[in-house]
Amino acid sequence: MRYLPKSPADRQRMLREIGCKSIDDLFAPIPAEYRLTRDLKVPRQMAESEIIDYFRRCAEANAAGYAVFLGAGAYHHYRPVVIDSLISRGEFFTAYTPYQPEIAQGTLQAIFEFQTMICELTGMEVANASMYDGSTGAAEALLMAARITGRRAAVVARTVHPEYREVIRTYIQHQSVPVSECGYLENGRIDMASLEKQITDETACVLIQSPNFFGTVEDIPAIAELAHRKGALLAVSIAEALSLGIVKPPVEADIVSMETQSFGVPLGFGGPYAGVLATKEKFVRQIPGRLVGEARDKNGKRGFVLTLSTREQHIRREKATSNICTNQALIATMATIYMTVYGREGLKELASQNLAKAAYAASELGKQGRILFQGAPRFNEFVVQTKEDPYQINERLLQKKMIGGFPLRKFYPELGNAALWCCTEMNTREQIDAAVKAVAQ
Amino acid sequence: MRYLPKSPADRQRMLREIGCKSIDDLFAPIPAEYRLTRDLKVPRQMAESEIIDYFRRCAEANAAGYAVFLGAGAYHHYRPVVIDSLISRGEFFTAYTPYQPEIAQGTLQAIFEFQTMICELTGMEVANASMYDGSTGAAEALLMAARITGRRAAVVARTVHPEYREVIRTYIQHQSVPVSECGYLENGRIDMASLEKQITDETACVLIQSPNFFGTVEDIPAIAELAHRKGALLAVSIAEALSLGIVKPPVEADIVSMETQSFGVPLGFGGPYAGVLATKEKFVRQIPGRLVGEARDKNGKRGFVLTLSTREQHIRREKATSNICTNQALIATMATIYMTVYGREGLKELASQNLAKAAYAASELGKQGRILFQGAPRFNEFVVQTKEDPYQINERLLQKKMIGGFPLRKFYPELGNAALWCCTEMNTREQIDAAVKAVAQ
């Protein structure tokens, strides 16, 4: 096997040193009746060229080169090439968790920069080193709020990504944290009157998403005011991180859970992505996941270390803030590089282009159907209601190598023939015009 | 401009420090009448995504995914992915010539390994750090032979790659080294009788290629014997380096010039490739190009340095062995990695597969046309003579996404409808069968 750095003679010598006759002696602890005596049923050993051929065929059996109008929690943005170039350095991608800071300052400083940038963008005071993704991060935010407040219930907006809500339900099912869902208004925003009623003395937090699943930006100060008035925390989930380039950060929130996929992470059929939790300094000891902090070495030099690990499972075991161990460090590093490339001006300029593209597409598609939720600001997604079934429309688009909006009926039957469209800097005017034409047909 | 690490304030500060009012002050040495006052006529500054789009469109306007039956000096072999992965490390590809050995041992050791492997493969005693390519290397071999022997003429086989011969003619045109060409026999090998007549007292060397342009392996011991008997050197050019996996190395030669493209270098529309010159130890002071040698540092540690540079232009100027300075170091490193991946057994196994593929293709195509040059051994190329014009055959193949053999008429009008076909490990039996079918049509 070409990855194995042993010659037959090496193996013989080692067995001799150990005092074994054959390699099977070393497997003697496995009771004979459980030893596998046949070959595994996996594909035969392949040449590298065959492996590439196989996956290339798979890649060809997938769409490639289609115009994408799908968002809905996974966004198609341009990925500057320096990202892959840098994270492909073995020193980044073949390193483990930075448990030995003397030989892991590269990873540690990168994560410290990640934490800082997430704080800058979200308006929070501390951020962790990453969570699995936005959906699990949202669930952990909710559990974190319960730990902080000592309360054991939550209100989640129905405009939170439906799959996030499914994950939350899974996470809390044996935690006795009952979750109620709060509806939305004509303008796409959360129903404040209903929310007010749903928050009780037992409500640990209100969890909303902004921009929400319909692309609508929520009125966070108002929601925060309401939640706080009732002693609950506000947790804000952000699925489209790029929105923060031009959308006001949720500074009034207590916890922010963000999916960073938009920041240079490939769509990759859904993963790996990276979530991140950010919060106020006073809640730091309840945050799950790893944290990197500044430290001084024995000569007074600045360096970075994993810190506050008494929150974590390897120290606290069943009392830990979470069971998370492996996180999404490399993806967080991708996001860090992305945020560095665009930076202070670029994120704004790029986000502004996204808004303009979506606004143009909405105005054009508005001629073919009804744009819902018009009363509140949007970022790069919008909902179109058509006469025709959006699945049917999408079939037609597919023939023209376009992937249409996400039909909402599955999760929001009340919206009928509505679909969630997304436009980013990747959608040219030409593509948008072609899509509008195909919808009109 | 996104590559430039300066803020406007930085520029102002620097100008101030220098004592200039504006940047144009620094260009005052250029007489005003020659200063360009308009924008250059080049494409406008583009976004990275636009650049990629542009080149992707170019790439699509080129063939991709065709079955290739072309060799003729550029060979389609599988490139193990570790090559690009390793040479993409900035420490390799963004380094300069290793003039400062303390901070260039990586490049130096890699080249020392390259030199060693080239010696092993070619049967020579020393090899240089690379030449531009096989064609210029062949020309330099010829000039080197003239310097060594003090003679000023050469005989070049007509079965040397025609473009190599053109390059040789260019190089020697003002060197008064008359070159005569020597024909080939029915079996594709050099015409020994004619060669014997062509070698004179003024012949510095005989230059042949093996496997030659027709894919035929030459009888090197016999040619060497003849050349040496007449006081001439034998220079052997190798265009298909992989042949050395199973073909006897030209140990009887005095100089070997090899194109290493087959060793993991992309076809890349003809370049960059890398040539290399190898020779006997006694001729080392006449070899052109850089050499890396072992050295000890001040503490006795082994290291490597550029050596014997008194042969080179930066020391010897007009008396140098060549004007070469920049060579093809990174390509040589690619070849080094390739040779390391396949190594002692792999090069043999791979070469043997190449021979088998070409033998199969020749036997199949032999049913549709005449295989020329049957009397001598071949490696992975062979010549088919058809009734139909090969250009016409190739047009038909092209429709089926196949690139047929190289029509020889242009360089060898006497061969009529002959074409030079090549099969490597990249040509599946399916491809070969399909090509044969298309030829038959």
Added chain:
Amino acid sequence: MSDQDIKKATRHVNQNEPLIFERSSPGKKGYRLPPLDVPDVDYKKALGACAREDLGSMPEVSEMEIIRHFTRMSTWNYAIDLGMYPLGSCTMKYNARVNEVVARLYGLAEAHPYQQERISQGALRIMKTLADCLLDITGMDAITLQPAAGAHGEMTGILLIHACLSARGNPRKKILIPDSAHGTNPATAAICGYAVENLKSNAHGMVDIGALEAQMNEDVAGLMLTNPNTLGIFEQEIHKIAEILHKKGGLLYMDGANMNALVGKTRPGDFGVDVMHLNLHKTFSTPHGGGGPGSGPVACKKELEPFLPKPIVVEKPDGTLGFDYDRPKSVGRVRMFYGNFGMHVRALAYIMANGPDGLRETTEDAVLNANYIRRKLDGEYELPYKSASMHEVVFSDRLQAQKGVKTGDIAKRIIDYGFHPYTVSFPLVVPGALMIEPTESESLEELDLFIDAMKAIAREAEGDPEMVRNSPHTTRVSRLDETAAARKPVLRWRPGKAQSAGE
């Protein structure tokens, strides 16, 4: 300090680099956008009160500086690509380059998770093929690829147990966990609403069958067992363990973190395991990336299948593949979309590069390497458990501690010898543990250098313990003050703070 014995490493000049914020200045740019081809919109108008004012301290730097920043920082890291990384329990093996290439193929890397199944057949085929391979490797009946890491898989598995037992009538209250277990095991049990009950190991470092029998009752939902366990010891009475659990209506969960000792040699499904997770980022070579991403598929027996997270990949009557969301008994989703698909691609590429023979040979080499180290270091370091080792070996620092040199000190010192340390102080059952997992990826030469280094340090601990306690001596920074860092945590950079000396 004497460098005499250090054969593997030398000190060399290495670049400093400040935080990126300390490089930033207004007007530098690392990006350029294409011209906008639709009417521009004033975002401040469009967003009104929701418009952002500015982006604070987000950096402004050029592309050249970005390349240098991250390249320089990378050179401060140790990595598998640089040498042996014998972190016990982490299976730091070679991350093949071809995996990275195929994971980046356009049609795979750029596939939107919601694009129609019709244009996702390649991705679905990869998931299905990987799932089939993992099922044969584990000997289980059904699988989900959704969990994002090992701990996430644990949670999924324990949820399956909960659901299965609930379906049987009673989810029960407790999970048994051996004292040698990884911290994620108890943490997971807690998230799933179970109480944790500790299970003692016996003198051989294995589950104490008597204790298990005594502790097993109708309150116990199951046992979370790592096999081989974190001492690197195969639980030889595994079948008896399963029997005891099953007899009393409990289920056996296996933490598959150590499958690198077993692949192709034995199958958990055959020896009584009901549900287990795999770490694709350990056994199946997907890169650790400085802490993640991972992927933690969960495989289970037939009875647990209905409870698997949704969706699952199914073959449809027409031969195409699709997602099945119609799974009423499912425990629910554990993650949006379908898991860390990019890791699935890599794991499958790894399996294909190995084939059945390669996978077996890999396991054999992994076990061979660990046993070679054990043989060579036994005596120099105390071996607290004498049971046979599989893919890793755990020593203790008892001999060295007599001179005040602890496992953490030895770990720091081996950095000077050019190695990444082993896992320090885990498992907790061994006081002062040195947990060494070489994996199959180490050559005999590298192992010998490691052994020589460990022996040299044992001598140094005798002769010059102070020097060892002050190590490492060859690194950019040394012995960062973690206590102080935790006492007054500085978790982000803030403007206005001067750049620190030495950086």
Added chain:
Amino acid sequence: MSDQDIKKATRHVNQNEPLIFERSSPGKKGYRLPPLDVPDVDYKKALGACAREDLGSMPEVSEMEIIRHFTRMSTWNYAIDLGMYPLGSCTMKYNARVNEVVARLYGLAEAHPYQQERISQGALRIMKTLADCLLDITGMDAITLQPAAGAHGEMTGILLIHACLSARGNPRKKILIPDSAHGTNPATAAICGYAVENLKSNAHGMVDIGALEAQMNEDVAGLMLTNPNTLGIFEQEIHKIAEILHKKGGLLYMDGANMNALVGKTRPGDFGVDVMHLNLHKTFSTPHGGGGPGSGPVACKKELEPFLPKPIVVEKPDGTLGFDYDRPKSVGRVRMFYGNFGMHVRALAYIMANGPDGLRETTEDAVLNANYIRRKLDGEYELPYKSASMHEVVFSDRLQAQKGVKTGDIAKRIIDYGFHPYTVSFPLVVPGALMIEPTESESLEELDLFIDAMKAIAREAEGDPEMVRNSPHTTRVSRLDETAAARKPVLRWRPGKAQSAGE
């Protein structure tokens, strides 16, 4: 030695690695081939006497070892990606990553040079577009992209001059070359059959017009001039120089190595140059790769066009592109196929990333950086020529040499400060030259660190010259004995030689 002043670098642990042959052992494999799908052939039978016996000491190693071998070795190199690389005359600028990406696009990287033109339109379009850009940049009329490097371009250019003068009736005998010229210039003239005649610089470091007038006659084919010259000084009387040559029937060749000082600000074609080469691996950012590859296009005026190497890219009546081989007056081919096409791709990507504004700004920054260094170091180091500097500045070691510290010693010492040295001892007109070319790719911070380091070394040369003479002190190896290496050259590894200590 004191590390006080060293802000840019720190020593850090770094892996050793033997030669790959010292890692080899029989039976290890780094490859696997697909099964052969055609009848196997016994190559020994097929080749008979021409069959090879074995492959001697070619290595046998696994993929993991290959990755480590080259990764470790790479960490011993300095590179642009790590920091400033102020090698004068080499233009070590940022090598953009997007260039590498586009050069590897499948349809470009895998194009066979002999594939039909019909399926090569993309590649031809790239060559044509690049050629057009370079023509406007240089202000010339025609161009070839065939030469593989600068020296190769020089040869091509001088062959053009030879051919042109021959066509006029007499190729002439001599080429004039200033004493400050790069070694490739005289070496090239010799290859092209010309005698070299040295041309002295004047006190300003420029061509001495009087001397030129005196030396110019009907035997002189032309002058090879670098502009700005290797002192970084623009030849202000360039037009007079061209006039003198032209009047006597000679031609002006310009070595374009220093075009980074001129692009977008002035054009050689406008100031009288007849033929010139460009170094795409300098001015146009294609990577140096540890010594190559490069690319040295040659541009010329109308009169020389018929002599350009063949083939050239032409637009056909139907609008498609193709190669024109029918060029009876051509000097011939200088390389097989069409040159280093991969470098053409990269250079065009660079031009597109810059655009006219970016190219101009780049030139301005390059000149700004050099002048900033000059201003800051003038006085600390002697500036032998006071003429204005363009993109590089040349100091001499005269002040330091008084304490026995030579330019080569200063160069070694600056390695300890985390920099690659400048170009040492070139140009030859300056005894003990320090030739510094920062390029546009350096930030003000990096320049200041360089300046501080140079100043610190100047102090060290005063206070502790011995320490400087023994530097570098922070590298894996130091002061390799080049004389001994050249006396008994060991140019290849041989089996049986034991591995040397310290490796």
